[in-house]
Amino acid sequence: MIQRRSGRAAALFIAPSFIPLLAFFVLPMVAAAVLSFTSWDLLTPPTWIGFGNFKQLIHDKEFLHSLINTLVFIAGYLPIVYILGLSAALALNRKFRGSGALRGIYFLPVITSWVIVALLWKWILNPNGGLMNSALHVIGIQGPGWWTSKDWSMVSVIIPSAWKDLGYVMLLLLAGLQSIPPEYQEAAAIDGASKRQILFKITLPLLTPATFFVLVISLINNFQVFDQIWVMTAGGPEGSTNVVVGEIVRNSFDYGHMGYASALSMVLFLIIMVITGIQLRLQKRWVNYE
Amino acid sequence: MNKPTRRNKSMRPKFFTTFFGIAMLFPFFWMISSSLKNSVEAFATPPTLLPKHPTLDNYRHVFQNMDVPRLFLNSISVTLICVFLQLLTSALAGYAFARLNFRFKNVIFMVYLATMMIPLQVIIVPLFIEMRQLNLIDSLVGLGLPSVVTAFGVFLMRQAMLAIPRELEEAAILDGASHIRMFFSIALPLCMPTLAALGILSFMSVWNAYLWPLVVIFSPEKMTLPLALSNLHGENLTDWPMVMAGTTIAVIPIALTYLILQKQIAQSFLTAGLKG
Numbered sequence: 001m002i003q004r005r006s007g008r009a010a011a012l013f014i015a016p017s018f019i020p021l022l023a024f025f026v027l028p029m030v031a032a033a034v035l036s037f038t039s040w041d042l043l044t045p046p047t048w049i050g051f052g053n054f055k056q057l058i059h060d061k062e063f064l065h066s067l068i069n070t071l072v073f074i075a076g077y078l079p080i081v082y083i084l085g086l087s088a089a090l091a092l093n094r095k096f097r098g099s100g101a102l103r104g105i106y107f108l109p110v111i112t113s114w115v116i117v118a119l120l121w122k123w124i125l126n127p128n129g130g131l132m133n134s135a136l137h138v139i140g141i142q143g144p145g146w147w148t149s150k151d152w153s154m155v156s157v158i159i160p161s162a163w164k165d166l167g168y169v170m171l172l173l174l175a176g177l178q179s180i181p182p183e184y185q186e187a188a189a190i191d192g193a194s195k196r197q198i199l200f201k202i203t204l205p206l207l208t209p210a211t212f213f214v215l216v217i218s219l220i221n222n223f224q225v226f227d228q229i230w231v232m233t234a235g236g237p238e239g240s241t242n243v244v245v246g247e248i249v250r251n252s253f254d255y256g257h258m259g260y261a262s263a264l265s266m267v268l269f270l271i272i273m274v275i276t277g278i279q280l281r282l283q284k285r286w287v288n289y290e
Numbered sequence: 291m292n293k294p295t296r297r298n299k300s301m302r303p304k305f306f307t308t309f310f311g312i313a314m315l316f317p318f319f320w321m322i323s324s325s326l327k328n329s330v331e332a333f334a335t336p337p338t339l340l341p342k343h344p345t346l347d348n349y350r351h352v353f354q355n356m357d358v359p360r361l362f363l364n365s366i367s368v369t370l371i372c373v374f375l376q377l378l379t380s381a382l383a384g385y386a387f388a389r390l391n392f393r394f395k396n397v398i399f400m401v402y403l404a405t406m407m408i409p410l411q412v413i414i415v416p417l418f419i420e421m422r423q424l425n426l427i428d429s430l431v432g433l434g435l436p437s438v439v440t441a442f443g444v445f446l447m448r449q450a451m452l453a454i455p456r457e458l459e460e461a462a463i464l465d466g467a468s469h470i471r472m473f474f475s476i477a478l479p480l481c482m483p484t485l486a487a488l489g490i491l492s493f494m495s496v497w498n499a500y501l502w503p504l505v506v507i508f509s510p511e512k513m514t515l516p517l518a519l520s521n522l523h524g525e526n527l528t529d530w531p532m533v534m535a536g537t538t539i540a541v542i543p544i545a546l547t548y549l550i551l552q553k554q555i556a557q558s559f560l561t562a563g564l565k566g
Contacts, residue, residue, distance in 0.1 A: 107555075108314075111494060115498075272409065
């Protein structure tokens, strides 16, 4: 093996990515951390207020509400997307005529942008003349106000989110299913295990690595949920779909509270770090590798 | 084997997934159908599956309300330039981390790994302020700059470059090849599959981006497609047939690309999963 130091070459290879990385990720991250201890309206110089922002945010009803809304969103979204994604993966795990095309169809929403998905479903769930309520009307049901009603707005943003991400969850679980050696299921079938027993006693336990990954990815992504909600409801009505990132955007770009918004960002970052930390810690213990 | 009963049993999931597949596709069908209806028929109860009097008026209105070619040009140019720069910078750094020895290598690589965990949502405020200081607010350069590098891409390319056999490298060094030549003539060609996967992922993330364009762009002529569509809706809150015509225009090129590259696109999303 050839061992030689090649500092000049290395600098040449690394600088093109390292300099932008420092400028557009590391520097803003450090700045966010510093700004979170200041009060700043962009017009006058920032003033240092220590833990003032953090003391304020634990009593900030709107922020706590946005945190709860984010959790409610995840609690509604995750079971739907997992159960439907798993069902699709189990059904498409074997080849039959059209299975490839079906996988393709399930995956089509994944590559569509959130803005388009949100607009599409906002129209379908439009209280007046939208497909959903028109169809409900035909069978004699008076449909709800969907995204215009504070009781139904959360449901209205969860449905399109699950619809879009289902294909990705399916894809990840499908890869997990295909890594399970078929001998396990075959041996169990020979021993007289029922299909249900095979599913719950063999397939699902062996699928825990993929399930765990889906769970972590979904948590990390959806604590940052923003696009589809902003397009559909902009956090409304009456703050019923206001999520953490929406609260950051409102505080910074609507109210000009740059320091306070940075403090909220740091809380979001902390949450994501904790999830990542738990992932790294528990991966070895929970996950059932063969 | 008692084939007939087996086939019977496997019919049920097939029926279920096919039915569900149609349901998954239906919103897209509805989008196109609505875009071809006049405003009376679009809101009719009971709804009509296909337009009774198909019209292209909505598409005409979209072209009147926004500069569609300009928006496509904005989206395509920002996306292509960012994807190219992401691929180039990722491959270069990936090569250095996989094949070169230098001081602080591990420390610098840790910086990349740590950066992977920083979401845009967390740094959006300082990033906006930074762009304001640089006078790049409301410009396509300011829009693209934060997307010229990807720490995840560097990680991905490093993994791919680690897999290059030593023998190839040693032979090239004996031939007196420089690192630059080795990078372009050996490393890059061997890493094409990973590069393609990264390219697809980068394309998706830049093309579909909404939050950063929303924050940094104000002028309609500098918008990208997703931002312009949400704007179109914001200015025509009840003209749903026209908004559906707008989304249809934006979906069609992506859907066609997907038809051609379906396997590669699915594969690249799986590659992204590897980092977990």
